[in-house]
Amino acid sequence: MIEKCPKCEAEFSVAVLGGGGICGACLEPIECPYCHKTVTEERTTGSFIETLIKAPDSKLARYLGISDVEWEEMGVELNENYGNSGDMIYCYWFTVPKDTTEEVLDKTGWRIDQIIDDIPVSLMDD
Ligand SMILES: [Zn+2]
Structure with missing residues (x-):
């Protein structure tokens, strides 16, 4: 999953760590790895790992x-x-x-x- 931060326009990939559980899913934030703002929240039993793909231009x-x-x-x-x-x-x-x-x-x-x-x-x- 590739996301683009609406705040700073950084592009990053999102992987789920420990997802796929049946119960106990809760809303976890997906955070921009560049500006550290929460981009969105999704339900998962794991947590999200964000990796920066492209830093925004200055x-x-x-x-x-x-x-x-x-x-x-x-x-x-x-x-x-x-x-x-x-x-x-x-x-x-x-x-x-x-x-x-x-x-x-x-x-x-x-x-x-x-x-x-x-x-x-x-x-x-x-
Ligand atoms: Zn950002």
Whole structure:
């Protein structure tokens, strides 16, 4: 059984340990092995073992609409924008590199040398 976490989009497989008993089934949580949130609950006499198959892309990559791998291949350095106050990071920005692949440009609608601004600070938590 393959599940996808609705919270973080991690994919993981679920196996049952000690299931198949006749009585004493109770609701056991199926937990995302990545963010540890309960995804669903099912009745079993055993317990569930969750194994991570695919970690979700970072918040930044998902915000930009590309994968972590594509982001890393771009080799972008994020710049900090301190806004007018100058003492707090307001957002991040970067310039689309010259060697960005067509695929990424297609997906995102970016142009080479375009400045991508207003990237929220909250995406950098992880
Ligand atoms: Zn999750």
